[in-house]
Amino acid sequence: xxxxxxxAVLLLAINMLFLSGCWNYREVDNMSMIGGIAIDKGKDGxxxxxxxxxxxxxxxxINSKLLETDGDTLFDCARNAIGKSQKKLFFSDCKVVxxxxxxxxxxxxxxxxxxxxxxxxxxxxxxxxSKEKTAAEILEQKPVTNQLTSLEIWxxxxxxxxxxxxxxxxxxxxxxxxxxxxxxxxxxxxxxxSAGKEKTTELDGTAVFKKDKLVGxxxxxxSKYFLFSTGKIKGGLLVTSxxxxxxxxTLEISESSAKITPVIKDDNVTMEIEIKxxxxxxxxxxxxxxxxxxxxxxxxxxxEKTLQYGxxxxxxxxQSQYDTDIFGFGSCIHLNKPExxxxxxxxxxxxxxxxxxxxxxxxxITNTATTKSKVKVGD
Amino acid sequence: MxxxxxxxxVKNAALTKHLTENxxxxxxxxxxxxxxxxxxxxxxxxxxxxxxxxxxxxxxxxKLLNEDVIKPLLEYRPEQKDAxxxxxxxxQVMISNSVEETSDLDKLLQGIVxxxxxxxxxxxxxxxxxxxxxxxxRNSAEPDGERxxxxxxxxxNESIMMNLSLLRRRVRTPDLKMEFQTFGTKxxxxxxxxxxxxxxxxxxxxxxxxRLKTFTIDGVLDxxxxxxxxxxxxxxxxxxxxxxxxxxxxxxxxLEGRVALFLDGTPVVLTLPHLFIEHFQSDEDYYxxxxxxxxxxxxxxxxxxxxxxxxxxxxxxxxxxxEMLPLALMMSISQARQGVPFPTAIEMVLMLTVFEMLRESGxxxxxxxxxxxxxxxxxxxxxAAVSAKIVSAPMIIIVAFTGISGLMVPRIKGLSILLxxxxxxxxxxxxxxxxxFGMLGLLIHLFSLTxxxxxxxxxxxxxxxxxxxDIYARAPWWFMKKRPKFLSSNTTRQSKKGDAQ
Numbered sequence: 001x002x003x004x005x006x007x008a009v010l011l012l013a014i015n016m017l018f019l020s021g022c023w024n025y026r027e028v029d030n031m032s033m034i035g036g037i038a039i040d041k042g043k044d045g046x047x048x049x050x051x052x053x054x055x056x057x058x059x060x061x062i063n064s065k066l067l068e069t070d071g072d073t074l075f076d077c078a079r080n081a082i083g084k085s086q087k088k089l090f091f092s093d094c095k096v097v098x099x100x101x102x103x104x105x106x107x108x109x110x111x112x113x114x115x116x117x118x119x120x121x122x123x124x125x126x127x128x129x130s131k132e133k134t135a136a137e138i139l140e141q142k143p144v145t146n147q148l149t150s151l152e153i154w155x156x157x158x159x160x161x162x163x164x165x166x167x168x169x170x171x172x173x174x175x176x177x178x179x180x181x182x183x184x185x186x187x188x189x190x191x192x193x194s195a196g197k198e199k200t201t202e203l204d205g206t207a208v209f210k211k212d213k214l215v216g217x218x219x220x221x222x223s224k225y226f227l228f229s230t231g232k233i234k235g236g237l238l239v240t241s242x243x244x245x246x247x248x249x250t251l252e253i254s255e256s257s258a259k260i261t262p263v264i265k266d267d268n269v270t271m272e273i274e275i276k277x278x279x280x281x282x283x284x285x286x287x288x289x290x291x292x293x294x295x296x297x298x299x300x301x302x303x304e305k306t307l308q309y310g311x312x313x314x315x316x317x318x319q320s321q322y323d324t325d326i327f328g329f330g331s332c333i334h335l336n337k338p339e340x341x342x343x344x345x346x347x348x349x350x351x352x353x354x355x356x357x358x359x360x361x362x363x364x365i366t367n368t369a370t371t372k373s374k375v376k377v378g379d
Numbered sequence: 380m381x382x383x384x385x386x387x388x389v390k391n392a393a394l395t396k397h398l399t400e401n402x403x404x405x406x407x408x409x410x411x412x413x414x415x416x417x418x419x420x421x422x423x424x425x426x427x428x429x430x431x432x433x434x435x436x437x438x439x440x441x442k443l444l445n446e447d448v449i450k451p452l453l454e455y456r457p458e459q460k461d462a463x464x465x466x467x468x469x470x471q472v473m474i475s476n477s478v479e480e481t482s483d484l485d486k487l488l489q490g491i492v493x494x495x496x497x498x499x500x501x502x503x504x505x506x507x508x509x510x511x512x513x514x515x516x517r518n519s520a521e522p523d524g525e526r527x528x529x530x531x532x533x534x535x536n537e538s539i540m541m542n543l544s545l546l547r548r549r550v551r552t553p554d555l556k557m558e559f560q561t562f563g564t565k566x567x568x569x570x571x572x573x574x575x576x577x578x579x580x581x582x583x584x585x586x587x588x589x590r591l592k593t594f595t596i597d598g599v600l601d602x603x604x605x606x607x608x609x610x611x612x613x614x615x616x617x618x619x620x621x622x623x624x625x626x627x628x629x630x631x632x633x634l635e636g637r638v639a640l641f642l643d644g645t646p647v648v649l650t651l652p653h654l655f656i657e658h659f660q661s662d663e664d665y666y667x668x669x670x671x672x673x674x675x676x677x678x679x680x681x682x683x684x685x686x687x688x689x690x691x692x693x694x695x696x697x698x699x700x701x702e703m704l705p706l707a708l709m710m711s712i713s714q715a716r717q718g719v720p721f722p723t724a725i726e727m728v729l730m731l732t733v734f735e736m737l738r739e740s741g742x743x744x745x746x747x748x749x750x751x752x753x754x755x756x757x758x759x760x761x762x763a764a765v766s767a768k769i770v771s772a773p774m775i776i777i778v779a780f781t782g783i784s785g786l787m788v789p790r791i792k793g794l795s796i797l798l799x800x801x802x803x804x805x806x807x808x809x810x811x812x813x814x815x816f817g818m819l820g821l822l823i824h825l826f827s828l829t830x831x832x833x834x835x836x837x838x839x840x841x842x843x844x845x846x847x848x849d850i851y852a853r854a855p856w857w858f859m860k861k862r863p864k865f866l867s868s869n870t871t872r873q874s875k876k877g878d879a880q
Contacts, residue, residue: 024810025698027723028709029716035706057714092702093709120702151706 031090032056035064036150038098038135039074039111046070048103048111050077051136052089053150062147066139074114091120095154097172098128098191100135104207104214108186109179115172123173126157129207129214131192138191141201149201156203157189165227165236165253166220167203183330183341183348185209187226190217210324218314225310228275229327229359231258238279238363242286242302249290249299250283251365262333264340271329271357275307281368289374296365304361311359325352394482398429398501405433405499408488414438415491420449424456428464431499438494440513447474448496448509465503473498477510489567516541522624522646524789530666531627539569539643545626546573546641550633554578560591562605562642566598569643570605573629578636578867583652583831587638601645611829616794619830621653628662636867652830652866656838656850658791659683664853673852679788680851686785687798690727691806691814693777698723699810715771724807726770730778731803733760735796738782837865 032054040049049070056063067085071077081089097115099108108127115121130138143152161169167189170178178186186209194202206218206226218226227233233256241248255278263270281299284290290299318324330348334341344351389408394401402417409415414436422428430452434444451472457464469478481487482505487497494512519541521527522534535542543557554576562568572591574584590609599605602622611619623629624646629639632650640649659679664672696703697712704712719726737756744752761779764770785795798821805813828835838850846863848854861870 025722025724025807026701027716028697028701028713029719031701031713033706033709033713055710055713057710057717060714060717062710062714090701093706095706122702 026088029057030087032067032085032087033090033092034094034150035148036094036096036098036139036153038100038130038139039103040100040134040136041102042070042072044070047072048074048077049136050074051139052081053139053148054089055148064143064148066136068136074111075118091118092122094121094125094150096126096128096150096157098130098135098138098153099188101129101131101207101214104129104188104209107212108175108209108214109212112172112176112179116176121172123176124171126154127170127172127175127188128153128157129188129190131190131204131217137193138201141193141199144200153191153201153203156201160203161232161234163235165233166205166224168206168223168227168232178328179212181328181331181334182345183325183332183334184328185211185324185326187326206326208318208322208324208326210322215322215324218317221310222314222317225307225314226326228256228277228307229258229260229273229311229315231256231275233277237282238277238303238307240299240303240306242290242298247286248283249281249286249302251277251279251299251303251363252282252369253277253279254366260327260329260332262329262336262340264337269333269337269340269344269351269355271332271355273311273357273359275311275359275361277303277307277361277363278366279303279363281365284374286374291368291371291373296368300363300365303363303365307361307363308359311361315357319353319355323349323353329355329357389484389488393484394487394499394504394506396502396504398431398499401499401506402431402433404484405491405497409491418449420452422455422457423453427501428457429501432496433491433499434496434511435491435494438492438514439496439511443475443513444496444511448498448511452498465500465505465507468498468500469507473507473509475509475511477508479508480505481508482506492567519545525623525625525628525662527661527663527666530663531625533626534624535626535646535648537644537646539571539641542626542641542646542648543571543573546629546633546639549626549630550575555633562596563598564595566600568599570599571641573633573639573641574637575633578634578862578869579638580636580652580833580867583833584638586831587640587651599642602640602642602647602649605640605642606649611831615824615828616797617655617825617828617835618658618791618794619651619653619828619835621650621657622647623650624648625662631662631665634872635862636869652833653835654830654833654838655825655828655835659788660849660853665856669853669855676853677851682784682787683791683795686781686788686795687802688814688818689777689781689784690731690799691802691817692811693773694724694727694803695806695810695814698807712771712773715773718768719771720769723774724803726774727778727803727807728800730770730774731781731799734778734782738786833865838863 034052034054036053038051040051042049049068052067052069053064054067056065067081069077069080069084071080078089078091099111103111115125116123132138138153139149141149143149146152146155157167157169160167168187170188175186175188178184188207188209190204190207192202192204194200205220206223207214208216208218224233224236233253236253238251238253239248240251257276259274261272261274263272281291281296289295315327318326325348329352330341333344392404394404405415405417416434416436418432420430420432432444432448451474452468455468455472457467465480469480487506487508490508491497494514496509496511498507498509500506516538517536519533519536521532525534533545535545547555552575556574556576558572560570560572562570572588587609591605594608596604596608606620606622607613609620621632629648629650633639637650637652659676661675664676701709716723721729737752737760741749741752761775765772765775781799785792785799788795798817802814802817805817809816825836826834838846846865848859849863860872862872864870
């Protein structure tokens, strides 16, 4: 009796090994690793047309290859690829998803569902909006140094965030969070094919959404000030001309933060935007040397003014031209003054259009890099 | 029964007062054994007083026998044949350092086969056992399996008395107890239980002695025979009794309150209880700087993890959880696998088996063939297999790494290999999920395992710094003020005055 009981327990335990979990043995060499995909409108009655860029390792080298499929949903498209390639597409290394601007202007929420739901694509992949006629054109360009265009784009985005600061870097999960929150609209990096002899891809500012529908773009300079106002600048340059005479000083940003506080007075809300920047004096092309104590202060004031002007311009543009709150002023009120937000929520669009704000900037130059004075020209 | 011939004869026989009868008895017991020598000696004064020296050729020291036994016998001139003759011979004539008078035939036979000479005296039903042992033994050399760069280089050999003297030289105290016992109904092998009185864990000692009484076997040629009978969890691949060939290790273990068992005919000595962490302790740890020793010990623990888990984790990652591999790594693995005919799991099993075969053939091979083996192993099986696309290059790296780390912890070799293959099997069926299953199983087993009443993982979860000082790191000697309390009830190791317990 005891033996039988033990045997039954053992049998159950063994069954647990075989019947549970994910039976998912597959070899790496039977998979096509996808670097990035481009989503376009479908042809021949299909809703979507997807271009996949994948790694082709078959002849001992790493090559980029493109595969195109049509389907009514993203999953449908992905599965249809089996009809075209012997290897199954593998999405876990997919770094970028480039979305056609027409699809984006109709709303991108539906196409995010599969990427968030399926187990393979990562939630930290990057979304981009193509400025070209089709998103596939972006993937068709030759990469400059990488083997894959998608990887090149992905690395460009990371680099841009770290040391240029002219393109937002929004991951899939962040986009999802923004879409789900109140009082904030989505922004995504936009990309185009560069002009010039050797055509390649080029990051080009910000795509501005109203909720999940594309409404327009910010250029690179505007994008920079947009990122300043949301505290997302991690590096990059701030170029300023103290005398407004086309003689510039360049500051290299080492730290930057932004704080947005809603101030409510008589049922009117004012957003107080406080931007703090720490930077190094990186280049001087001015006739006067600014590396003295008073000079540094003058340079700081000038940079603060430039920054204030730029941020002001971009907020105005969003208020008047695009009518969309990509800065998250609404969600800021939602977080800080929830009672006020419940009242204001319904007509936030109108409020935003005429929202008052004040910008205070504080630039702190911490050093002048490796020299103490500017280049002197002897008499 | 044929096989019990000698034994039944011994049972029914006894020495008589007639020398010739006694000699015939001996000869009949040792019939067909031509190494038995009987040397008749007669007194010069009275030829009626005759003796016979019985011994086994090759087991005795001939010089000793001639000069200390036969010569004094020949020179002894007894006045008359009186009742005390045999006592007089024992006390006044024999030069031998150990003389025992007995009429127990069994004891006499034991003496003869163990290299003693037996002196039969006409007219007495008793005989003398004289210590004339003198067979040749190997010199004490450093054991190959436990070499050290710095520290004592003595090792045990196959003679139990020699081994005990090596231990006694290190622990010079009357508290060092050595209790003899015999194992093997045929081999009658001498064994010795050693411990230090007042330090030893009495419960462990009593339990060990109890277990030694529970079995009989015809012969024991190595301590492993006894170990497998006396150990806890006989089916477990984890050692619960330790073994070593180094006297310094035995001395150190005894000082920690452990018990040792020496066996004649083998240089290996058992020490018990055996905790899991002892697999990773090396005697050199205690002779080198403690920072370096601690680093090496942690490296050994890491090597054990690598050698058991690396193949399983590699297979799990490349066949189940590709999303966990960075793209660059995945690219190179995928590229290396292009055109390889076998699935990763099979490839891994094959290569691990090949490595084990190379290792085993290397271990049993005459020394000068090592070079040929390394050429075959490295070139043919490694490089050629990769360039012929039979295995992938990352596989060779993993297997080599696994193998090298396995060799770093030789004391746990058997468990390593078993775990490596079973974890690999689980991982190739269920991925990391299966690997976790295996690891949990191992942990459950280890936590439930005891060695003579002491859980083998005790040390790893023991409380207090004094119990932790010699686990993951080796604390400096001045810090090790106490013995581990789970091993010994008397924990004082250092006292202020310096009068060590």
